[in-house]
Amino acid sequence: MPSTAYLIAVLAIVFTITLALRAVPFAVLRTLRDSAIVQRLSVWMPVGILAILAVTALHGTIAAEPRATLYALLAVAVTVGTHLAFGRRTILSVGIGTAVYVLLVNAF
Amino acid sequence: MARVLRDHGRVQHDVPTQLAAPAPARAPATRRQQITAGVRDSFSAGLGIFPLGIALGLLVLQAGLPWWLAPALSMSAFAGSLELLLVGMLATVTPLAAVAVTVLVVNFRHVFYAFSFPLHLVKNPLAKAYAVYAMIDEAYAVNASLPAAERSAPRLLAMQIACQTYWVGGGLVGVAIGSALPAPIKGLEFALCALFTTLTLDAFRSRREIPSVLLAGASVAFALVLTPGVAMFTALLLFVGLLLARHALAARRSAQEAADA
Incomplete structure (x- = not known):
């Protein structure tokens, strides 16, 4: 088992780097807020970043359980269908989509 | 206390743009x-x-x-x-x-x-x-x-x-x-x-989002094939690179329109 000193050193390193990655860009962007490029990027980025998060999360699910690839794709379709058909209630869509995947993975 | 006052001031200031409903909510309830x-x-x-x-x-x-x-x-x-x-x-x-x-x-x-x-x-x-x-x-x-x-x-x-x-x-x-x-x-x-x-x-x-989604889709597809281990990292870098290219295009187009006018 690793020593407590080692564990604390890791926690300190992780804290510092994570916080710096989140904080430094704000400090840099504050001086650039009026630039056309920053304004354009702030409009263009969110939907693309969300799409990338969605695809990589799906990829992670499939990589963890390759035999369930079809179930994962089916559950994504159910999530999208629920979301569009029942008034975009996120909890409902996420709940039903996840329930479908959990049931399929554990049943077969 | 100062912060509460300031927040209320801001909330009231924002009311015209924030609320489509005719009856604006009271500030304390709003918070x-x-x-x-x-x-x-x-x-x-x-x-x-x-x-x-x-x-x-x-x-x-x-x-x-x-x-x-x-x-x-x-x-x-x-x-x-x-x-x-x-x-x-x-x-x-x-x-x-x-x-x-x-x-x-x-x-x-x-x-x-x-x-x-x-x-x-x-x-x-x-x-x-x-x-x-x-x-x-x-x-x-x-x-x-x-x-x-x-x-x-x-x-x-x-x-x-x-x-x-x-x-x-x-x-x-x-x-x-x-x-x-x-x-x-x-x-x-x-x-x-x-x-x-x-x-x-x-x-x-809106349809204005389509180019961003397409660029993000291309980035993540490329990243998954090329670097499946760090797909998100690669996809985001590619996506930002493509958006910078898009910005250069948009800037050139608006400069051209300004010159034509």
Whole structure:
């Protein structure tokens, strides 16, 4: 088992780097807020970043359980269908989509 | 006190643009409503975060690490995917330099969140620091799918605090049931995938978003084929590169239009 000193050193390193990655860009962007490029990027980025998060999360699910690839794709379709058909209630869509995947993975 | 006054001033100032309804809500009720709305925003993220927290707690025990590492990781890293990765690295006593490089690569995506995360809404310096510290994927994503007029500092912070509570709470629950549970329920991690899918749909509000989605789709497809191990890292870098090219094109086109006029 690793020593407590080692564990604390890791926690300190992780804290510092994570916080710096989140904080430094704000400090840099504050001086650039009026630039056309920053304004354009702030409009263009969110939907693309969300799409990338969605695809990589799906990829992670499939990589963890390759035999369930079809179930994962089916559950994504159910999530999208629920979301569009029942008034975009996120909890409902996420709940039903996840329930479908959990049931399929554990049943077969 | 000063902050409360300032917030109320801002809220009233924003009322004409913020409310489409004819009867504007009273300011004190609005603040509470904003906090309630923030906690409600967090529920869908919590569906993904809480089970992941439990998984983290179980993993920590299975790896033979002390139980307090689950809440400690949720405080120091507060980034789901990284924490699960770190458990394995800690158990094998990975050199500190390798840990640092991993953290840098895995969390590098947060650099891009600053472009559109509404930190300017938060005025109190302490609250501002917390909002930056707690800018996890789920917090960024839930916020990005809200229309700009519905965002506010109380709503944002309430959602972030709730998210961290789910993480730490889930980790502690995982530690507590670690020995009692025969095996964790398989497949719950799909909740994160479902969450990001619905949030993408919500952020896709008009046809103007199509170019960004296509560029992001191309980036992530390329990244999955080329570097499946660090797909998100590569995809975000490619996406930003493509957006910069798009910006150069748009700038040239508007310069041309100005010259033609």
